[in-house]
Amino acid sequence: MSDNLIIGLGNTGTNIVKAISQSTLLEDVKLYSIDSVAASVDLSSIDRINVIPIISDEKSGSGRNRDRGRAMFEFHESQGAFKGLYAVAKQAKTPVLVITSGAGGTGSGATVPLCKSLKAQGIQVIPIIIAPNKKDPAAFHLNTNDLYIDLGEIGIETYSIFENRRGDADYGPVNQEVVNFVEVIFGKKYDATELDSIDDSDLDVILNTPGRLIAVQAEANKIQTLQKEITMKVFSGFQPVWKSEEVGVNTLMTAFSLKFMFADEDFGDVFAGIRERIDPPKKDEDSVVYDEYRNIVKDDNDGMASATLIIAGLPRSEIKIIDTEYKEATSLGDNIKRSRRPSFMNKKKASVIDTESEMIDGKPNRMKDFIWE
Numbered sequence: 001m002s003d004n005l006i007i008g009l010g011n012t013g014t015n016i017v018k019a020i021s022q023s024t025l026l027e028d029v030k031l032y033s034i035d036s037v038a039a040s041v042d043l044s045s046i047d048r049i050n051v052i053p054i055i056s057d058e059k060s061g062s063g064r065n066r067d068r069g070r071a072m073f074e075f076h077e078s079q080g081a082f083k084g085l086y087a088v089a090k091q092a093k094t095p096v097l098v099i100t101s102g103a104g105g106t107g108s109g110a111t112v113p114l115c116k117s118l119k120a121q122g123i124q125v126i127p128i129i130i131a132p133n134k135k136d137p138a139a140f141h142l143n144t145n146d147l148y149i150d151l152g153e154i155g156i157e158t159y160s161i162f163e164n165r166r167g168d169a170d171y172g173p174v175n176q177e178v179v180n181f182v183e184v185i186f187g188k189k190y191d192a193t194e195l196d197s198i199d200d201s202d203l204d205v206i207l208n209t210p211g212r213l214i215a216v217q218a219e220a221n222k223i224q225t226l227q228k229e230i231t232m233k234v235f236s237g238f239q240p241v242w243k244s245e246e247v248g249v250n251t252l253m254t255a256f257s258l259k260f261m262f263a264d265e266d267f268g269d270v271f272a273g274i275r276e277r278i279d280p281p282k283k284d285e286d287s288v289v290y291d292e293y294r295n296i297v298k299d300d301n302d303g304m305a306s307a308t309l310i311i312a313g314l315p316r317s318e319i320k321i322i323d324t325e326y327k328e329a330t331s332l333g334d335n336i337k338r339s340r341r342p343s344f345m346n347k348k349k350a351s352v353i354d355t356e357s358e359m360i361d362g363k364p365n366r367m368k369d370f371i372w373e
């Protein structure tokens with residue numbers, strides 16, 4: 001069976017790929033990091049992560065400039081730097097995940113041509129975007145909004161968003177939450193069972209649902225604690241929640257799992273609070289949850305109770321009027337305007353010149369051909 005593939009872009013993407021490399025459940029996942037700086041992956045994870053630098057001239061980084069991030073990616077793509085990666089992607093189990101911060105320049109800019117190339121090769125790709133929090137500077141938000149528009153324009157339908165915490169520079173917890181998300185959506189948390197189960201094909205349907213996707217997992221030694229824990233993760237965790245007014249607007253796909261000695265008896269209780277919020281009791285209308293997949297595993301589980309959930313088809317932010325017809329989520333780029341930046345920030349553009357390259361060790365030094373001015 002083919003392996004999953006995850007590509008981290010920029011500093012954030014690379015850090016999260018590093019965190020993923022520590023997960024024992026994700027040992028068989030192929031990991032790539034693409035960044036515009038030299039040594040972002042250290043010796044401890046270098047064996048696990050394929051690093052492709054996109055440094056294009058004497059300056060590393062992008063200066064939080066998405067155009068430059070994109071230009072550096074495209075320059076290296078034109079040089080054939082991603083041939084190996086694309087060959088791996090063609091063989092990989094889909095979806096391929098692309099992880100980036102929205103706020104920077106390198107990841108936020110390079111994600112678009114990367115997703116576009118993967119899509120053009122018929123590969124399903126789900127971007128995971130780490131968004132800034134409300135108090136972060138305007139430039140962070142402009143870059144993130146522009147990324148949404150760009151991804152919407154290239155036809156990305158299924159995506160996931162995490163939000164950094166306010167004033168927090170310890171990214172460990174949010175990065176770990178992305179690791180947990182990946183474990184769930186790659187099916188690593190589902191055990192074989194005689195009761196309801198979730199298999200690869202079920203996941204395939206869920207992960208093809210247009211709209212925003214969230215996934216969480218929690219563990220506790222008491223059912224009541226687990227119920228609180230998983231409810232809190234959904235409603236006050238790192239993945240933006242939906243407002244209660246938005247409930248019942250989109251057609252959602254859901255998947256719930258519980259592994260516990262009394263999983264069959266307690267399944268309903270664990271998810272009751274969450275189900276109530278996604279599909280409140282209605283009088284005359286049909287349910288807006290289109291389907292619910294379940295994995296119920298009656299297992300001692302060393303006395304622990306473990307739960308996961310996936311909800312797909314969530315709105316990015318706006319709400320829609322409730323409708324009994326099948327309704328897809330707003331597309332990623334809907335209702336946001338492309339932002340304008342101070343003109344001093346837009347002075348530089350990339351161009352590639354094809355001169356007689358300076359020779360270094362008998363090879364042309366293509367770094368002189370990328371002009372950013």
Ligand SMILES: Nc1nc2c(ncn2[C@@H]2O[C@H](COP(=O)(O)OP(=O)(O)OP(=O)(O)O)[C@@H](O)[C@H]2O)c(=O)[nH]1
Nearest residue numbers: 010011012015061062064101103104105106107171
């Ligand atoms: N969750 C998370 N956020 C991070 C991490 N590192 C930086 N950030 C945040 O990400 C944003 C900056 O994005 P980076 O990923 O550093 O940018 P980049 O893609 O390397 O692009 P450059 O601007 O060219 O450096 C800021 O909002 C930081 O607060 C990380 O490891 N995890």
Ligand SMILES: [Mg+2]
Nearest residue numbers: 010011061106
């Ligand atoms: Mg960077």
